[in-house]
Amino acid sequence: MEEVKSLNFLEEIIEKDIKAGKYKEIVTRFPPEPNGYLHIGHATSICLNFGLTKKYGGYTNLRFDDTNPVTEETEYVDSIKDDVRWLGFEWKNERYASDYFPQLYEYAIRLIKKGVAYVDDSTSEEIASMKGTPTEPGRNSPYRSRSVEENLDLFQRMKKGEFPDGSRTLRAKIDMAHHNMLMRDPVLYRIKHAHHHRTGDEWCIYPMYDMAHGQSDSIEHVTHSICTLEFVPHRELYDWLIEHLEIFTSRQYEFARRNISYTVMSKRKFLQLVNDKHVEGWDDPRMPTIAGLRRRGYTPESIREFCDRVGIARREILADVGLLEFCIREHLNKIALRRMVVFDPLKIVITNYGSERSNVKGEMVAGMIDAKGQMGETRNEQPVTSNEEMVQSENNPEDPDSGYRAIPFSSELYIEREDFMENPPKKWFRLAPGQMVRLKSAYIIKCDEMIKDENGKVTELHCSYIPESRSGHDTSGIHVKGTLHWVSVKHAITCEVRLYDRLFRVEDPSSEEGDFKDYINPDSLHIVKAAYAEPSLMHARFDERYQFLRKGYFCLDKDSSESAIVFNRTVTLKDSWKPSAFKGSKSEP
């Protein structure tokens, strides 16, 4: 039985339209203004617009809403295109509202000729003062009753550049007492002698959003123009203009913008975070920008899955960042290569290793390297002496085809300091005096002796290993609850690891008292300068994802170089271990 997936309200509308034979194909558009980077909120809109036409047949245009020359730049156009493609979508046509400036100008003339638009000489202050308030009607402008001929003449001269910025506007003639403020003779065109990133100095009058967006939709025969809730009041004007222009009827539908807990979601706030150096840039891995998430190690699949799972509706929402984290864990669990890295080392010496193991060596050494070419190259095979050997470990238990890799094991190892406790609580499965644990893919060891410095700090552990407990050949009959990750002291490579936590301490920084920046999490970044990694990580690649066993999911950062490897933590592993006594924060030390 196929599971019936319920439809969201837009899918319902579209299915109804298709059944009614209203359109022969569905056309949508993703309409960013090229004045900033895309964030995960935009991803919703992208997934919706592209997803709908993919599902129902039709296409989606990428249209830059570039009607304000003073804020828009080509740099943003490029980054937006990158981000959309990275998310996995391809548009049919790349368009710009500015492509339509000549057509839009003709539309304006059409409105003037119909007597429903006029040139107003009032200043912006005067227009504002005549607008009224939500509870009081506005007053007609003294220029409202100009003749069609005069309006035509004035508007054409506006275009020619005869008037200075702000001296005149073209306004729709609707109703200054309208209950919808946007219908009180909205400004359609303004004078701006500014250089435009595409049209250069060709124009000195620019259409306002309402005069450009719906008309661009109509020109492109967009059937379903999807936008966020703040445009609901604009719909009346959207429809009014299309009706009076007598052009293709596009319809606007609104859904709620998506906010996510423990972060902010506005270009203005991002800019402050960057300018005030709370983050290092638009692509800082803590930023909810697409670029930031990408650098953090999020996959397009996980973001699409997140958008899908949250769904859409018409009420303001604050989605749980935990769901985003669930989505990336779910994907990474399937694809990440398992590796071992120790962040905070505690040295252990296996006192009986070497002398007692004459018979376990031979057969394992040859043919042990498989690992799907991962680390297969024999380059880092150290000479195998009686004090060391290679062990095999699966690259990904979730993916049988991922093969195995070889890891050098020796008598001197590092384990995680937090995996040892001198006086452990109940149900402590890790190392403690006299207690046994398994070293992943290697042997079971027992902690015999602690070495401390003069301050009483444990500096080293002396352990003994059980030769019969080798992974895959365990005949010891011993069962231990805990398995630790480890790395051989002699073979370890060092790398930098950047551990990220949520950027804010509160769920909804924007709704708190005072400045949202007061709620920044001071510990959102913790850098481990020198972590000890198994040698295969020397060849880490940008297109691979890693799970550092028991630590989380990681990816290579762009700051990496030949001599210095840097990893970003995408997300921690889910951690259900909680000693009842101290249920601490989830963040790393």
Next chain:
RNA sequence: UGCCCUGUGGUAUAAUGGUAGUACGUCAGAUUCUGGCUCUGAAUGUCAGGGUUCAAAUCCUUGCAGGGCAACCA
């Protein structure tokens, strides 16, 4: 104190007059050479009052709560 939009477990989303379901989270347990994954179970919900109806989350009504609207921004 005008107009518009919206109220379903902690979060998000279904149920389109007919058994309030799903996912994440939480809690408990099983399993485990990752305290991961996987599996099992549990708790928690229709904003409030009134009305229509055999039957209301759904329709009507009155409140209440949240959001939006007075840029030559989009």
